[in-house]
Amino acid sequence: MGANRGALGFSRAALPFGLVRRELSCEGYPIDLRCPGSDVIVIESANYGRTDDRICDADLFQMENVQCYLPDAFKIMTQRYSD
Numbered sequence: 001m002g003a004n005r006g007a008l009g010f011s012r013a014a015l016p017f018g019l020v021r022r023e024l025s026c027e028g029y030p031i032d033l034r035c036p037g038s039d040v041i042v043i044e045s046a047n048y049g050r051t052d053d054r055i056c057d058a059d060l061f062q063m064e065n066v067q068c069y070l071p072d073a074f075k076i077m078t079q080r081y082s083d
Contacts, residue, residue, distance in 0.1 A: 050062070
């Protein structure tokens, strides 16, 4: 899977009966993504870093920089969960 989701035919319109969920995990609190039966997970976006001071709040030192992110987070997640 690549960053160009349109080429793969994925869109919200293509999944009219699908359940769309947003999952969030903060440092030290991993999550386990699973689907029942033959359902599939389609990753639409991913971020590793901090882009605001409200989500996953931490001590003041960590909150000083809210403009940090990993540009390849989406690519890494789609490769990890493509199997």
